Amino acid sequence: MSIAKNVSTVRRKIAEACARAGRDAAGVLLLPVSKGHSAEALEEMAAQGLRIFGENKVQEAKVKIPQCSSRLQWHMIGHLQSNKARDAVQLFTMIQSIDSLALAEEVNKWAEKLGKHVPVLLEVNTAGEASKYGFGPETIPVEEINALSRLEIQGLMTIAPYTNTPERVRPYFRKLRELKDACSDQLGAPLPHLSMGMSGDFEIALEEGAMIIRLGTALFGPRSYGKKTAD
Numbered sequence: 001m002s003i004a005k006n007v008s009t010v011r012r013k014i015a016e017a018c019a020r021a022g023r024d025a026a027g028v029l030l031l032p033v034s035k036g037h038s039a040e041a042l043e044e045m046a047a048q049g050l051r052i053f054g055e056n057k058v059q060e061a062k063v064k065i066p067q068c069s070s071r072l073q074w075h076m077i078g079h080l081q082s083n084k085a086r087d088a089v090q091l092f093t094m095i096q097s098i099d100s101l102a103l104a105e106e107v108n109k110w111a112e113k114l115g116k117h118v119p120v121l122l123e124v125n126t127a128g129e130a131s132k133y134g135f136g137p138e139t140i141p142v143e144e145i146n147a148l149s150r151l152e153i154q155g156l157m158t159i160a161p162y163t164n165t166p167e168r169v170r171p172y173f174r175k176l177r178e179l180k181d182a183c184s185d186q187l188g189a190p191l192p193h194l195s196m197g198m199s200g201d202f203e204i205a206l207e208e209g210a211m212i213i214r215l216g217t218a219l220f221g222p223r224s225y226g227k228k229t230a231d
């Protein structure tokens with residue numbers, strides 16, 4: 001399967017899911033997740049009209065981003081260690097994975113030093129999985145983070161539990177939407193983004209209101225970390 005074909009299949013599924021939910025598909029950001037894929041594969045994806053990419057490791061992004069066209073933009077979607085906050089502020093136009101107040105403070109500190117403002121999403125561990133990062137649904141420090149002058153909270157992000165039955169994760173997506181509405185009320189300002197849905201569950205996420213869907217495998221095919229592929 002070629003990248004062009006994958007993109008058109010995904011776009012059709014997005015349109016269908018949005019139609020089922022009575023939403024406008026034009027408002028959805030399709031974020032290709034390029035971890036584990038080369039700069040060449042990325043350029044092929046960019047040729048399909050996709051300009052913003054997601055990476056989950058600073059280390060990998062730091063090597064890859066300079067190899068790619070400067071018209072591309074990047075979102076950080078993986079767990080960020082505080083000692084990489086400086087690099088993250090320099091490399092990414094959005095950090096989707098703010099998962100602690102200490103990290104938010106560190107990012108804010110570097111944003112100030114580097115003269116930047118950083119759009120962020122707060123990551124929520126909606127299913128309470130021990131293996132995942134993110135705030136508990138009851139303990140999102142939205143006001144404390146909102147008080148950090150260099151961070152601009154644009155919404156929430158979650159990674160649903162892995163499942164072969166996507167319908168099972170619908171309650172977690174619904175929960176994130178409700179939490180976003182509660183955070184908007186708390187801040188007295190609308191939050192535009194809900195980042196939820198990956199290759200296995202993005203159609204359900206769209207039905208539940210996802211504004212950013214993060215797709216790796218569905219767009220690029222399988223990742224092959226550290227392996228040489230035959231083709």
Ligand SMILES: *Cc1c(COP(=O)(O)O)cnc(C)c1O
Nearest residue numbers: 033056077198199214215216217
């Ligand atoms: C890898 C990754 C994705 C994409 O995963 P696929 O299942 O390949 O679509 C999405 N979000 C995050 C945070 C990831 O690390």
